[in-house]
Amino acid sequence: MSVIDWRAPTQLGVEQLIQSSNKILSKKDIKIRISEDIFRIKALEMDWDIGLVIYEPEDPKQIFVGADGRKAGMFILHGGSGDFRSMHKLNHFLATKFGFRVVCMTYPGRFYFPDPSRDWPGETVLDDGSLRTPIWLRGERIEPNQYDIIYDDSLRLRYGTRPVARAKKGTQFYDRMAAWPAAFEISMREACANQFPSKDYSIYVHGHSTGGPFVHMLTQRVENIAGVVGIENSPFGYMYREMGGIDWPNPFNDLIVRTWRDIARYRGAEALSKEGPNALMRLAWLMEEVHDDWNAEKNEPQFKAEYPIHYAQKNTLREAATAAADRLKLNEAEREKLIDQYIGYTRELTGPGTKPVPPILLAICKHSRDHTEEVYRKVVIPMYEAMRPAPKVSVTRLATGTHFYEKCEEGLPLGLIPPVAEIWYEAIKNGYFLTD
Numbered sequence: 373m374s375v376i377d378w379r380a381p382t383q384l385g386v387e388q389l390i391q392s393s394n395k396i397l398s399k400k401d402i403k404i405r406i407s408e409d410i411f412r413i414k415a416l417e418m419d420w421d422i423g424l425v426i427y428e429p430e431d432p433k434q435i436f437v438g439a440d441g442r443k444a445g446m447f448i449l450h451g452g453s454g455d456f457r458s459m460h461k462l463n464h465f466l467a468t469k470f471g472f473r474v475v476c477m478t479y480p481g482r483f484y485f486p487d488p489s490r491d492w493p494g495e496t497v498l499d500d501g502s503l504r505t506p507i508w509l510r511g512e513r514i515e516p517n518q519y520d521i522i523y524d525d526s527l528r529l530r531y532g533t534r535p536v537a538r539a540k541k542g543t544q545f546y547d548r549m550a551a552w553p554a555a556f557e558i559s560m561r562e563a564c565a566n567q568f569p570s571k572d573y574s575i576y577v578h579g580h581s582t583g584g585p586f587v588h589m590l591t592q593r594v595e596n597i598a599g600v601v602g603i604e605n606s607p608f609g610y611m612y613r614e615m616g617g618i619d620w621p622n623p624f625n626d627l628i629v630r631t632w633r634d635i636a637r638y639r640g641a642e643a644l645s646k647e648g649p650n651a652l653m654r655l656a657w658l659m660e661e662v663h664d665d666w667n668a669e670k671n672e673p674q675f676k677a678e679y680p681i682h683y684a685q686k687n688t689l690r691e692a693a694t695a696a697a698d699r700l701k702l703n704e705a706e707r708e709k710l711i712d713q714y715i716g717y718t719r720e721l722t723g724p725g726t727k728p729v730p731p732i733l734l735a736i737c738k739h740s741r742d743h744t745e746e747v748y749r750k751v752v753i754p755m756y757e758a759m760r761p762a763p764k765v766s767v768t769r770l771a772t773g774t775h776f777y778e779k780c781e782e783g784l785p786l787g788l789i790p791p792v793a794e795i796w797y798e799a800i801k802n803g804y805f806l807t808d
Contacts, residue, residue, distance in 0.1 A: 378802035390783040392791035415555035423483030427467035436471040439803035445568040449583030481506025491671040518543040532633035539625040550695035570596040609684035609718035624692035632666040641741035684718035731764040737773030
């Protein structure tokens with residue numbers, strides 16, 4: 373099929389966003405069903421349980437078909453410390469308003485298997501001082517004797533003081549922390565193969581924030597991924613590293629456990645962007661909002677191991693791969709291959725026979741802390757353009773919104789989900805993702 377010259381808007385004002393939202397919200401809903409799929413993979417000789425949540429039209433004939441004649445599947449990843457529930461509004465909207473078949477994968481270790489609600493219980497820092505830890509395999513528990521507790525202030529300016537569970541060498545926790553990058557890749561590929569057969573589906577991937585580098589990495593490893601659809605969607609890890617200019621100082625066996633501080637680090641920057649310095653005059657009020665949000669969100673996982681890929685920390689990934697290789701008793705060639713595999717997760721693949729990076733369709737919010745117009749103009753777009761071959765890239769600037777784009781605003785009851793979803797729909801319908 374020939375490529376159609378459809379172009380995304382370069383910017384959308386507040387009134388345009390409200391008009392689009394009203395138009396899409398008025399569309400009749402498609403009846404959908406929501407289901408779970410829990411499956412087991414093997415990675416580096418360890419078993420891992422993975423949880424998917426699937427949103428799809430009850431009538432398969434109502435699944436949206438794109439310009440390439442294939443059904444449109446959405447593979448969605450949540451952000452840094454969440455799980456599938458943080459993407460529920462987007463997933464539900466894509467299925468009910470446009471008929472996309474949506475598969476939302478929770479990162480390895482984040483799906484709370486013991487309770488049907490999937491709510492993580494209690495606080496992230498327990499009364500006895502121990503910390504919340506992942507569940508990588510049903511029935512497996514990381515006991516407090518498997519880690520040391522560190523209170524890390526090495527990036528205090530950005531993150532505050534962070535509780536850290538530092539896995540002890542020789543423990544199951546340490547081995548998991550060394551092996552999860554491979555498990556992440558395999559679980560994504562398995563999910564796409566099982567849920568979106570290539571003969572029937574084209575896949576469009578979206579990863580909020582930290583999910584972005586992982587879906588970018590996936591684009592060249594799954595043949596029927598047609599492109600990236602993003603809002604506040606971080607790019608490849610090495611690009612994000614340049615966006616923030618930060619070295620990640622922690623070793624691979626550090627699990628960062630989140631607290632209210634991780635809400636505060638966004639809320640302060642957003643308040644400054646929206647209100648200016650006068651935001652400090654209502655600091656007590658802002659902190660009340662932070663703690664209210666934390667109380668509402670602490671039932672999500674609220675821990676994070678994925679920074680080494682998000683920040684393309686090659687030395688940390690080398691250490692993780694080396695630890696996994698030591699456990700597996702790999703020879704020198706096998707060891708170097710695993711190291712290259714881990715470091716390869718941080719950037720695009722190159723070389724003969726490699727699938728090119730497919731088209732990229734992005735949107736950024738006015739009050740985002742990290743995804744600013746300036747950093748996209750000076751850093752992100754030039755780095756995409758420097759790829760060989762360079763992918764088609766489009767960035768729409770939105771005149772409102774924060775990194776948490778689903779938050780309601782005046783005239784936007786579902787935040788920026790409806791207008792951005794409309795852009796994605798129009799792009800897929802009108803051939804933006806078709807390539808010669």
